[in-house]
Amino acid sequence: MNIALLLEMAAEAAPDRTALVCDGKRWTYAELLAAARGAFEMIQESGVSHVALLDESSEAAVIALFGAALAGVPYCPLNYRLADPDLAALLGRIAPALVIGDEERVLRLAGDGDHTVYAREEFTAKAQELVPGDEEREYDPGADGIAVQLFTSGTTAAPKAAILRHSNLLGYILGTVEFAAADEADAALVVVPPYHIAGISALMSSIYAQRRIVMLPSFSPEAWLKLVGEEKISNAFVVPTMLTRIVGTIEKGEPCDVSSLRQISYGGGKMPLEVIQKALAMFPATGFTNAYGLTETSSTIALLGPDDHRAALASDDPRVRARLTSLGQPIPTVEIEIRGEDGRPVPPGEPGEIYVRGEQVSGEYKEKSALDAEGWFPTRDAGFMDEDGYLFLSGRADDVIVRGGENMSPGEIEDVLLTHPAIADACACAIPSVEWGEAVGIAVVTREGHQPPSEAELKALIKDRLRSSRVPDKVAFVRELPYNEMGKLLRRKVKEILA
Amino acid sequence: MKPGTRLKSAACDTEVMVIRCADGEIQCGGAPMGEAKPAEAAPLSADFSGGTLMGKRYVDADGKYELLCVKPGKGSLAVDGVALVTKDAKPLPASD
Numbered sequence: 285m286n287i288a289l290l291l292e293m294a295a296e297a298a299p300d301r302t303a304l305v306c307d308g309k310r311w312t313y314a315e316l317l318a319a320a321r322g323a324f325e326m327i328q329e330s331g332v333s334h335v336a337l338l339d340e341s342s343e344a345a346v347i348a349l350f351g352a353a354l355a356g357v358p359y360c361p362l363n364y365r366l367a368d369p370d371l372a373a374l375l376g377r378i379a380p381a382l383v384i385g386d387e388e389r390v391l392r393l394a395g396d397g398d399h400t401v402y403a404r405e406e407f408t409a410k411a412q413e414l415v416p417g418d419e420e421r422e423y424d425p426g427a428d429g430i431a432v433q434l435f436t437s438g439t440t441a442a443p444k445a446a447i448l449r450h451s452n453l454l455g456y457i458l459g460t461v462e463f464a465a466a467d468e469a470d471a472a473l474v475v476v477p478p479y480h481i482a483g484i485s486a487l488m489s490s491i492y493a494q495r496r497i498v499m500l501p502s503f504s505p506e507a508w509l510k511l512v513g514e515e516k517i518s519n520a521f522v523v524p525t526m527l528t529r530i531v532g533t534i535e536k537g538e539p540c541d542v543s544s545l546r547q548i549s550y551g552g553g554k555m556p557l558e559v560i561q562k563a564l565a566m567f568p569a570t571g572f573t574n575a576y577g578l579t580e581t582s583s584t585i586a587l588l589g590p591d592d593h594r595a596a597l598a599s600d601d602p603r604v605r606a607r608l609t610s611l612g613q614p615i616p617t618v619e620i621e622i623r624g625e626d627g628r629p630v631p632p633g634e635p636g637e638i639y640v641r642g643e644q645v646s647g648e649y650k651e652k653s654a655l656d657a658e659g660w661f662p663t664r665d666a667g668f669m670d671e672d673g674y675l676f677l678s679g680r681a682d683d684v685i686v687r688g689g690e691n692m693s694p695g696e697i698e699d700v701l702l703t704h705p706a707i708a709d710a711c712a713c714a715i716p717s718v719e720w721g722e723a724v725g726i727a728v729v730t731r732e733g734h735q736p737p738s739e740a741e742l743k744a745l746i747k748d749r750l751r752s753s754r755v756p757d758k759v760a761f762v763r764e765l766p767y768n769e770m771g772k773l774l775r776r777k778v779k780e781i782l783a
Numbered sequence: 784m785k786p787g788t789r790l791k792s793a794a795c796d797t798e799v800m801v802i803r804c805a806d807g808e809i810q811c812g813g814a815p816m817g818e819a820k821p822a823e824a825a826p827l828s829a830d831f832s833g834g835t836l837m838g839k840r841y842v843d844a845d846g847k848y849e850l851l852c853v854k855p856g857k858g859s860l861a862v863d864g865v866a867l868v869t870k871d872a873k874p875l876p877a878s879d
Contacts, residue, residue, distance in 0.1 A: 285786060285787030285800070286787075289800065289853065292853075293837065293838060293853055296837070296853075296854065297837050297838070424787070450787075451786070451787075458802070458840070458851065459872075460875050460878070461875075461877075462838070462872075462874055463837065463838020463839070464837070464838055465874065472877070482879050485879040486879045489877065489878075489879055493877070495877075519877050521878075521879050547876060547877055549876070549877060549878045549879065551878070551879075571876060573876045573877070573878050575878035575879060577878075583878075583879050584878040584879060587875070587876065587878050589875075589876045590876060615875060616872070616873070616875075
């Protein structure tokens with residue numbers, strides 16, 4: 285089993301069809317496969333242990349991903365937004381590597397450190413020039429070979445090296461994507477960075493479905509809308525902050541033609557209810573899909589599909605309406621369970637930790653596997669499943685506030701705060717308390733054009749809607765909350781503000 | 784045989800990748816499939832000439848076998864003489 289099969293099949297079935305558009309340059313499936321075979325030769329010759337990408341999205345990401353797979357070497361895209369010392373540590377952990385991208389930075393941080401370094405253009409040019417290798421020498425990793433190694437964002441500790449095997453990724457793609465299902469006119473706009481699992485799965489899914497990939501290496505709502513119109517984009521994946529900005533830009537009257545957009549999927553963080561409601565109204569003919577997944581699960585494990593979105597929006601039943609904030613239902617190829625503190629499954633509606641099992645679930649780090657004896661992966665995400673099997677996320681299990689032995693999820697407090705007309709954004713987290721061990725602290729952002737509400741007013745709101753134990757001991761008014769580039773709220777930084 | 788093994792038809796151009804298998808004989812066009820193509824092609828059996836489709840997954844009734852067609856051909860797939868059928872899964876919305 286080798287993920288290179290995905291590109292080989294696409295190139296076999298439709299060699300001359302456009303596979304990828306980036307910076308105005310177009311690549312066919314046959315051209316990408318030939319370049320991946322050239323990259324395989326380069327990787328073999330260099331004798332490296334990893335292939336790393338330190339660069340924005342481009343054709344080099346596809347060529348490196350499949351070239352590394354053919355050579356049997358893990359592909360390890362790195363976050364170019366990391367600070368120098370953090371990036372230097374990661375470069376040390378993957379040496380000797382073939383690194384594609386920011387040559388100057390690699391040399392500055394790692395010296396020659398046994399790495400083989402190529403600038404993007406140099407890498408793709410050489411991969412294209414090389415006579416494709418003999419197919420028979422290509423690597424057969426069996427079920428156990430490592431295809432991708434991704435460093436986690438390391439919000440709580442040093443980044444962990446998550447491992448995805450060929451069998452995990454192929455299990456995901458073959459289980460969720462129909463081969464060559466896309467029409468020739470279809471195009472997917474890929475805007476997530478290459479070091480994110482969604483950036484990797486987007487490449488594999490689109491290639492296997494034979495849906496043309498259009499890359500936007502650096503996001504701005506204006507550039508996104510322009511490309512949607514120019515390339516007649518049919519499918520797009522965005523993180524919540526991107527959708528928020530796209531909706532805001534259209535509201536301001538940016539001229540655009542989004543008539544080709546049949547599907548918008550989103551994930552990677554919590555989508556504000558207000559934004560998805562606006563987007564559904566703004567794109568009435570577009571199907572929206574909320575996808576929930578983790579690096580360790582090869583991407584999506586649950587989704588809320590287009591019909592569920594429209595049904596929830598149109599419903600008077602509060603139970604059905606609430607689904608607009610849910611993660612939807614598990615995909616057919618995985619099992620999901622909610623387990624309580626004693627490690628046993630809890631009944632519907634009861635909160636606990638989300639566990640998942642399936643072929644696509646690696647649950648494994650270079651240091652050790654997190655799977656239990658029966659193959660279940662503890663996601664460290666807290667949530668519950670309703671009577672109809674819809675999954676709701678309340679936050680990271682590690683973010684739960686434990687006040688005097690009572691567990692409370694930051695999400696329920698934040699949801700109440702966001703109902704206040706003058707509150708634009710809110711974060712609740714644990715603060716140290718001599719009396720309770722932990723207590724609730726909140727940081728809130730006042731909505732433009734409103735006066736900040738008083739502390740007493742916010743405390744009363746929470747007391748009335750929840751209960752007195754949820755009332756914050758500390759309230760901070762901030763200009764904005766700290767998010768990373770994927771729209772993930774950095775609670776650790778909020779804790780620093782409240783400390 | 785293990786998952787990931789590529790098998791070639793002796794009777795046509797079909798190639799499959801094994802996703803799941805047991806101990807039975809995997810056949811195409813009425814002839815056993817192998818990792819290498821035989822020097823002499825086997826005749827295509829009229830009973831197993833429905834053809835294979837690229838990218839389709841073929842399964843048996845018990846769920847013991849699953850083959851992914853990676854190259855199409857004129858023969859059709861079977862295990863120990865029992866024809867396999869295509870696996871029809873409800874398509875999921877694109878999520879990434």
